[in-house]
Amino acid sequence: MIRTLILAFCFSFGAAYADELSLFDADDPKMSAAIAEARQHLDRVLEIAIDEDGNGHPALGLKVSFPTQGSELKSEVIWMNKVVRLSDNRFTAHLNNDPVDLGDLAYGDKLPFEHDQIMDWALFVEEGTIYGHFTTRLIIVDLPRSEARNILKAIGTEALPDNW
Numbered sequence: 001m002i003r004t005l006i007l008a009f010c011f012s013f014g015a016a017y018a019d020e021l022s023l024f025d026a027d028d029p030k031m032s033a034a035i036a037e038a039r040q041h042l043d044r045v046l047e048i049a050i051d052e053d054g055n056g057h058p059a060l061g062l063k064v065s066f067p068t069q070g071s072e073l074k075s076e077v078i079w080m081n082k083v084v085r086l087s088d089n090r091f092t093a094h095l096n097n098d099p100v101d102l103g104d105l106a107y108g109d110k111l112p113f114e115h116d117q118i119m120d121w122a123l124f125v126e127e128g129t130i131y132g133h134f135t136t137r138l139i140i141v142d143l144p145r146s147e148a149r150n151i152l153k154a155i156g157t158e159a160l161p162d163n164w
Contacts (some may be wrong), residue, residue, distance in 0.1 A: 038120040038134035056083030063120035064113050069103040089115040130155045
């Protein structure tokens with residue numbers, strides 16, 4: 001069975017949640033649905049949050065899948081920040097936490113990736129709301145209630161603005 005490691009919370013919640021990891025089967029139907037929903041709105045988010053020069057707004061985070069290095073895991077899905085769009089399908093961004101199984105890569109390293117590697121997104125807005133986090137909303141179901149409540153309080157109950 002192919003598994004995927006997902007670093008769930010590091011983009012939004014920093015070091016307090018840096019060790020929160022989740023394993024999912026590559027064909028898990030709930031995770032696949034969460035990723036599909038995030039990707040359904042991805043192009044709109046990129047249009048809003050990346051300027052004409054290709055620079056991503058600091059409030060944009062992308063959760064990107066990378067092939068793992070030497071384990072039974074198929075991929076590691078990790079939050080990235082400081083996004084730059086190189087072309088319609090090519091990007092670079094910096095790791096927003098330390099990966100578990102991506103070789104010698106570490107927090108802050110800049111990596112290239114393709115549009116189809118993006119699994120989720122987060123967009124912080126001025127009112128303190130965080131939109132996106134579709135996979136996080138699924139993962140918190142399995143956390144202790146107090147942790148889940150704190151994360152949900154931070155990301156809010158709605159993944160999308162009303163006018164989308």
